[in-house]
Amino acid sequence: MLTFSYYAPTSLNQACRLLSEAQGQARLLAGGTDLLIQMKRNLVKPQFLIDLKKIKRLKGIEYDPEKGLRIRALVTHSELLHNPWILGYYPILAQAAQTIGSVQIRNKGTVGGNLCHAVPSADLAPPLLVLNARAVVRGLKGKKFIPLEEFFCAPNQTILKDGEILQEIEVPRMPERSKAIYLKHGIRRAMEIAIVGVAVLMALKPDRRTCAEVRIALGAVAPTPIRVVEAENSLQGKIIAPEEIEKAASIAAAHAQPITDLRGSAEYRQEIVRVLTARAITHAARII
Amino acid sequence: MEFSKYPITLTVNQKRYSFTVEANKTLLEVIREDLGLTGTKEGCGQGDCGACTLLVNGQAINSCLTLVVEVAGQNILTIEGLAEGDQLHPIQQAFIDHGAIQCGFCTPGMVLAAKALLDSCPRPGEEEVRMAIAGNLCRCTGYDKIVKAIMSVGS
Ligand SMILES: Cc1cc2nc3c(=O)[nH]c(=O)nc-3n(C[C@H](O)[C@H](O)[C@H](O)COP(=O)(O)OP(=O)(O)OC[C@H]3O[C@@H](n4cnc5c(N)ncnc54)[C@H](O)[C@@H]3O)c2cc1C
Ligand code: FES
Ligand code: FES
Numbered sequence: 001m002l003t004f005s006y007y008a009p010t011s012l013n014q015a016c017r018l019l020s021e022a023q024g025q026a027r028l029l030a031g032g033t034d035l036l037i038q039m040k041r042n043l044v045k046p047q048f049l050i051d052l053k054k055i056k057r058l059k060g061i062e063y064d065p066e067k068g069l070r071i072r073a074l075v076t077h078s079e080l081l082h083n084p085w086i087l088g089y090y091p092i093l094a095q096a097a098q099t100i101g102s103v104q105i106r107n108k109g110t111v112g113g114n115l116c117h118a119v120p121s122a123d124l125a126p127p128l129l130v131l132n133a134r135a136v137v138r139g140l141k142g143k144k145f146i147p148l149e150e151f152f153c154a155p156n157q158t159i160l161k162d163g164e165i166l167q168e169i170e171v172p173r174m175p176e177r178s179k180a181i182y183l184k185h186g187i188r189r190a191m192e193i194a195i196v197g198v199a200v201l202m203a204l205k206p207d208r209r210t211c212a213e214v215r216i217a218l219g220a221v222a223p224t225p226i227r228v229v230e231a232e233n234s235l236q237g238k239i240i241a242p243e244e245i246e247k248a249a250s251i252a253a254a255h256a257q258p259i260t261d262l263r264g265s266a267e268y269r270q271e272i273v274r275v276l277t278a279r280a281i282t283h284a285a286r287i288i
Numbered sequence: 289m290e291f292s293k294y295p296i297t298l299t300v301n302q303k304r305y306s307f308t309v310e311a312n313k314t315l316l317e318v319i320r321e322d323l324g325l326t327g328t329k330e331g332c333g334q335g336d337c338g339a340c341t342l343l344v345n346g347q348a349i350n351s352c353l354t355l356v357v358e359v360a361g362q363n364i365l366t367i368e369g370l371a372e373g374d375q376l377h378p379i380q381q382a383f384i385d386h387g388a389i390q391c392g393f394c395t396p397g398m399v400l401a402a403k404a405l406l407d408s409c410p411r412p413g414e415e416e417v418r419m420a421i422a423g424n425l426c427r428c429t430g431y432d433k434i435v436k437a438i439m440s441v442g443s
Pocket of ligand 1: 036
């Protein structure tokens with residue numbers, strides 16, 4: 001690894017200032033489970049490394065019954081897994097965090113790092129997309145709120161501009177009579193990057209048969225994690241029945257634009273999207 | 289461009305060390321090369337094998353993916369810190385008793401991953417043990433004896 005100057009600011013303001021003064025030569029360090037690998041391979045060669053871990057404002061999870069959940073950027077996957085609010089009100093996030101890497105990776109890897117590294121397979125992205133999460137971004141000029149759908153631009157690229165830091169993720173309350181599920185397809189159950197990831201949030205009408213609202217998000221099958229609104233629209237307002245589920249799942253598969261790589265071919269991934277989407281919808285609708 | 293060194297302290301196996309390090313040194317490099325604690329191994333250098341597992345404030349992490357400056361001032365436990373004199377730690381003894389060691393390369397990381405688990409969950413089931421060591425590769429034992437060794441300590 002090439003060397004660099006190391007900074008560990010204690011406030012967000014200081015971190016933003018350092019970041020903009022470095023004029024593109026600095027990188028932010030959270031858990032380092034993505035960044036240090038890139039640096040060891042000389043894919044990224046920062047002159048300045050700004051470690052965020054001394055900034056208290058970036059730590060912790062808060063919950064308010066009205067406003068919902070606030071997950072600060074430095075929250076680790078292990079913290080997600082053990083947090084009573086997450087387990088009680090947003091279990092899909094614990095479910096997704098559980099699938100990430102190993103204990104060692106989950107102890108260091110953070111929510112902010114997972115989203116800002118912005119790979120199509122980031123496991124927290126599809127669940128947070130169906131939860132209608134938004135990113136709170138901090139820059140020298142103040143705060144910005146960005147719906148997560150607009151956060152990812154391309155592989156390894158977010159909407160963050162130079163000098164901006166992801167401060168936290170806000171997650172609204174889940175709708176009435178709703179359930180959310182994340183299904184990850186891999187060869188192993190641990191230490192596996194998703195071949196396909198599918199998240200579904202289903203809310204039923206009081207009759208508990210009609211779909212009041214459905215949200216579907218896919219990982220690892222497009223340049224960024226995506227919502228598939230077309231598939232959602234086909235199911236909205238319908239009575240949940242096998243034909244309707246199959247139709248929505250097929251639309252989701254048609255809107256995936258996967259690539260072929262060593263983990264799976266494009267055709268295989270598309271088929272898995274169809275199967276997992278149908279499975280996730282069925283499951284979410286059944287257990288409400 | 290000039291890069292400076294950073295003064296830091298580390299508590300390793302309950303002993304305090306102060307030194308200056310370059311920012312790009314991993315915790316793994318410092319533990320092995322500067323402190324001479326070569327029980328900790330480097331396998332892959334990228335978070336996949338777990339041979340470099342250490343406990344930082346009781347939590348298992350990959351020391352190959354940790355800069356030493358990141359953990360300045362914190363409490364580190366390496367495999368050398370487990371035994372008390374000639375008295376092996378119960379997990380170490382269980383690994384011997386169950387034949388859970390062959391070449392031994394994965395063992396320090398396995399034992400520390402097991403310690404982190406048992407400290408937070410004293411009586412783990414088989415599934416919990418397997419998940420706790422999912423990030424530790426062993427190319428010799430086939431894992432079964434390791435799982436049994438860890439479970440025997442818990443029961
Ligand atoms: C062995 C292994 C297995 C893995 N398995 C999985 C898996 O199953 N699923 C999965 O999704 N990921 C996996 N990962 C990837 C990685 O661990 C996660 O994405 C993790 O959440 C990254 O977080 P981090 O804190 O370590 O990020 P870092 O490496 O510290 O940062 C990643 C990037 O985000 C930027 N960044 C970090 N925080 C902020 C912030 N607050 N604001 C702006 N930019 C920021 C950094 O500058 C850097 O570019 C794995 C990695 C390894 C090594
Ligand atoms: S050497 Fe660190 S995980 Fe392999
Ligand atoms: S005993 Fe040889 S790698 Fe595990």
